[in-house]
Amino acid sequence: MYAQMIKSEATQDDPEKLAAFQARIDAGDTIEPKDWMPEGYRKTLIRQIGQHAHSEIVGQLPEGNWITRAPTLERKTILLAKVQDEAGHGLYLYCAAETLGVSRDELTEMLLDGRMKYSSIFNYPTLTWADMGAVGWLVDGAAIMNQVPLQRTSYGPYARAMVRICKEESFHQRQGFDIMMKMANGTAAQRRMAQDALNRFWYPSLMMFGPSDQDSVHSAQSMKWRIKMNSNDELRQKFVDQTAPQAAFLGLTVPDPDLCWNEEKGGYDFSQPDWDEFFDVLRGNGPCNTERLAEQNRAWDEGKWVREGLMAHAAKKNAQPIAAE
Amino acid sequence: MTKSRTEWPLWEIFIRGQHGMSHRHVGSLHAQDADAAVRNARDVYTRRNEGVSIWVVPSASITASDPDAKGALYEPSHSKVYRHPTFFDIPDDVGHM
Numbered sequence: 297m298y299a300q301m302i303k304s305e306a307t308q309d310d311p312e313k314l315a316a317f318q319a320r321i322d323a324g325d326t327i328e329p330k331d332w333m334p335e336g337y338r339k340t341l342i343r344q345i346g347q348h349a350h351s352e353i354v355g356q357l358p359e360g361n362w363i364t365r366a367p368t369l370e371r372k373t374i375l376l377a378k379v380q381d382e383a384g385h386g387l388y389l390y391c392a393a394e395t396l397g398v399s400r401d402e403l404t405e406m407l408l409d410g411r412m413k414y415s416s417i418f419n420y421p422t423l424t425w426a427d428m429g430a431v432g433w434l435v436d437g438a439a440i441m442n443q444v445p446l447q448r449t450s451y452g453p454y455a456r457a458m459v460r461i462c463k464e465e466s467f468h469q470r471q472g473f474d475i476m477m478k479m480a481n482g483t484a485a486q487r488r489m490a491q492d493a494l495n496r497f498w499y500p501s502l503m504m505f506g507p508s509d510q511d512s513v514h515s516a517q518s519m520k521w522r523i524k525m526n527s528n529d530e531l532r533q534k535f536v537d538q539t540a541p542q543a544a545f546l547g548l549t550v551p552d553p554d555l556c557w558n559e560e561k562g563g564y565d566f567s568q569p570d571w572d573e574f575f576d577v578l579r580g581n582g583p584c585n586t587e588r589l590a591e592q593n594r595a596w597d598e599g600k601w602v603r604e605g606l607m608a609h610a611a612k613k614n615a616q617p618i619a620a621e
Numbered sequence: 622m623t624k625s626r627t628e629w630p631l632w633e634i635f636i637r638g639q640h641g642m643s644h645r646h647v648g649s650l651h652a653q654d655a656d657a658a659v660r661n662a663r664d665v666y667t668r669r670n671e672g673v674s675i676w677v678v679p680s681a682s683i684t685a686s687d688p689d690a691k692g693a694l695y696e697p698s699h700s701k702v703y704r705h706p707t708f709f710d711i712p713d714d715v716g717h718m
């Protein structure tokens with residue numbers, strides 16, 4: 297998913313207030329920006345929502361890569377609309393984070409200088425048009441797994457952002473699957489491209505859920521606060537159970553010889569991704585980390601004069617009527 | 622590092638949909654002025670025909686009630702159950718009322 301390895305912050309608040317706060321959460325109450333909240337809850341949420349927002353923003357790059365090279369005008373307009381949605385998702389989430397007392401520019405600067413992360417998945421390259429299919433089908437599909445339950449998260453602005461996002465996500469996944477169907481039913485070369493895209497995106501998609509967190513104290517705290525709804529393994533299992541039959545429908549092979557239905561547990565057995573690779577990507581050593589961050593920095597730096605110019609113009613316009621009085 | 626902060630102000634966005642409902646808060650966004658906020662709101666919050674009218678209000682202009690005063694603020698209405706029509710038993714014979 298788009299927020300990985302979120303450490304919960306320690307909280308040193310009045311135990312009585314903490315207990316009352318936990319009671320509200322346990323009762324299914326929504327926490328709103330002006331409500332009292334533990335410092336740890338606030339900080340953990342800033343990190344989680346911020347990382348989620350950054351992922352939506354950086355996630356535009358691998359797909360933006362193909363807008364000018366989409367095979368038809370229709371595919372191009374669809375992809376453009378999808379990428380535009382992702383910009384919107386980033387914006388909804390930044391606004392939710394801002395209600396916790398951090399500014400948009402602060403969040404952006406933390407992304408740009410590497411203090412905040414974005415999802416590992418966007419550090420993989422999109423090499424062919426079939427990758428647009430695989431990204432929509434698998435990456436957006438994995439994101440949906442995580443985002444649907446988050447609509448019931450305890451923090452009101454976050455939950456409301458998720459409701460909006462979930463409404464738009466299923467278009468994303470369907471347009472991806474539609475591309476995959478077209479490719480899988482196309483020429484031999486198209487089939488090969490579709491299979492190759494699945495081969496490259498399968499394990500990075502499984503990594504999106506993060507390593508097993510069954511014994512993580514951070515996850516336990518976040519679950520108590522209802523800002524994490526399911527364990528990473530639970531969501532990964534759900535994703536594989538949903539996706540494996542879809543791959544079969546496409547006539548494609550999941551690149552995992554050990555993938556097989558386990559009647560007893562009512563789910564698939566499958567191989568874990570290479571977690572060393574995952575940690576390496578998080579450390580900045582994925583195939584595209586440098587390129588992605590450089591691109592974000594370039595856009596921010598080159599847009600500086602526009603942001604400042606528009607602000608200066610607005611200030612001048614505001615000053616005029618007063619001067620005329 | 623000294624930074625001159627020129628962050629665009631925050632606006633709260635309200636959208637009225639097609640079916641005569643009142644404007645509803647949908648979220649917020651940054652823009653340098655009100656006109657730009659309306660344009661940005663069009664792009665961000667009405668990508669799927671969600672609205673026919675947009676209001677933008679500087680977030681700083683919103684005054685909100687105090688969540689800690691919730692109890693005292695809404696207590697007066699708790700005891701006035703007779704404000705609801707279901708408080709009154711009207712015999713079935715009277716018909717629809």
Ligand SMILES: [Fe+2]
Pocket residue numbers: 352381382385461
């Ligand atoms: Fe998204």
Ligand SMILES: [Fe+2]
Pocket residue numbers: 382436465468
């Ligand atoms: Fe998406």
